[in-house]
Amino acid sequence: MREKSETLPKATAKRLPLYLRYLNMLNDSGVQRIKSNEFSEITQVPSATIRRDFSHLGELGRSGYGYDVPYLIEVFDRILNTEEEKRIALVGFGNLGKALKHNNFRRNANLNIVCVFDNDPAIAGKEIEGVMVYPMDRFSEIVEKEGIKVAISTVPSKYSQSAIDEIVKGGITAILNFAPDRVSVPPHVHMQYIDLTTELQTLIYFDENYSQVFSSK
């Protein structure tokens, strides 16, 4: 079997986690085989796109037979390297930070928030709700000791740039940022913004202007 993940188009790569999520749901429901048009209905991705995406990954299915669900999961798990534990630092332990820490990406047992930082003097250096909260000046030291590769920032826009600067200084290259205002990072750092206001505005616009169903992603 060919696996060409190193040459995956970015648009394909961006859809892999979504595909994997629905494949796991199908597998949990006992579905062993799926055709691209059925998978299209579930994922809301056009079936031609699905077939093209899967074709980049090698010979995963046969015409008229469909795709083998457990096998797809195996391949996608390998490509996405989901078996390896991803150790995550959470920066900002307000309500949103607490929600993320307590939920801790339950659907993927290998995504783990292993330490929490906040500069608020009311909580920094203390154990809050069973979680040790470190001040940011210990970020580099702890991140190195804990082997952390990913950070999530829930720090509000006002303090976002200085928090991100500390995160980058600690050698982290993958950051999920809940403050939507753009911050400066070196070109080797991957920053993903979660912008809930924009998501909500888009939803409302479609609700007001399109009568048919609009699928988000």
Next chain:
Amino acid sequence: MREKSETLPKATAKRLPLYLRYLNMLNDSGVQRIKSNEFSEITQVPSATIRRDFSHLGELGRSGYGYDVPYLIEVFDRILNTEEEKRIALVGFGNLGKALKHNNFRRNANLNIVCVFDNDPAIAGKEIEGVMVYPMDRFSEIVEKEGIKVAISTVPSKYSQSAIDEIVKGGITAILNFAPDRVSVPPHVHMQYIDLTTELQTLIYFDENYSQVFSSK
């Protein structure tokens, strides 16, 4: 001036809130005029896409001159109807619900969470952190009285379908859902899922496989 928002392609419509956000940031910084290639650098949307998107909205710019920022904001505000208050019901008042309520989409003064629901007997029917928390059996009554058109659900996957059923029964057609597992809704209901695990997996995949900068949206 032509305004053709009723015929906007969905892909264009989905980018409007993002454009508007950056235009407001530019305006706040005193920038009055912007060329498509400059706007492309800020938004990470290809400049050909920007020009094509803007062309759907009428004569917004002149070649070589660029686009007038305050005018673009005016047009986009009108299309997105951002001046009108959007009254929102929040369902689920755990940590994530509290974060959303207390932040309340601060960047858009017209997005307002005006009432909060939760069926947890420990908080339902009580005032929690200054917020009255209603039980779900009062959803339809209160939503009608308050003129609410949009709901946000932070209810965990396990209870998501029954919460969404109540929301739909209350006549809401636009729902932002933080539980990523798909639920059934009638075809006229617009559901947008926020799936943080998938966002994080995508980020990590790109960090591990692409050395150059990856822009999220």
